[in-house]
Amino acid sequence: MVLDKLEILKDLFYGFGRDPHVNKGIFDHYLSKTSDTEPWVLKKAVQELLAGCQSLPRINDLLNSIKRFTPVAEHTTENCPKCGKDGLIYSIYCLKPDGTRMEVYNLDHKVITGAHYTTMIIGRCKCINGDQYAQVSHGSLSRAVEPLSYLLNSKWDSAFEASVIAKRLNKMANDFKPPTEKPMEKQLNKYDKS
Numbered sequence: 001m002v003l004d005k006l007e008i009l010k011d012l013f014y015g016f017g018r019d020p021h022v023n024k025g026i027f028d029h030y031l032s033k034t035s036d037t038e039p040w041v042l043k044k045a046v047q048e049l050l051a052g053c054q055s056l057p058r059i060n061d062l063l064n065s066i067k068r069f070t071p072v073a074e075h076t077t078e079n080c081p082k083c084g085k086d087g088l089i090y091s092i093y094c095l096k097p098d099g100t101r102m103e104v105y106n107l108d109h110k111v112i113t114g115a116h117y118t119t120m121i122i123g124r125c126k127c128i129n130g131d132q133y134a135q136v137s138h139g140s141l142s143r144a145v146e147p148l149s150y151l152l153n154s155k156w157d158s159a160f161e162a163s164v165i166a167k168r169l170n171k172m173a174n175d176f177k178p179p180t181e182k183p184m185e186k187q188l189n190k191y192d193k194s
């Protein structure tokens, strides 16, 4: 799957109430320091920091976290409809304007105006790609899980589907039209082509 490192770092900044555009200098610094990092490793590191820190972590804290998640050995991979090749299963989370967050469990979710939607790793895939994480100490990685059914897409893996839907949800949540109470299923099609 293709994970956008820009988007991952934006999650980090928004998660601590820092606008990446306003803090462009420091944002670009973080981006260049992580240029060699695998996107999923960056994702996992950012997720850990979002859960454990009170304010935007220093670049060294981010690099240390990246180091902890970088696999030490080469491993074999296979194409998998659930995880792609990474062996990781993602879910979508809604970071609400009030600072709380909730998982998006199905297409009945009502989009919250002004919220930020992001994907998060919830566990490892049950396939051979996921086996490499079985022994790691991080609880959320070593747990074998199934992706939520609404993320299963015949065209691509569920990890990529999660990132596609999260992007659309962000457009919907920050579309400055009157808020709507309709479930997102009815609105998603409108954003399909964008």
Ligand SMILES: [Zn+2]
Pocket: 080, 081, 082, 083, 084, 087, 125, 126, 127, 128, 129, 130
């Ligand atoms: Zn898999």
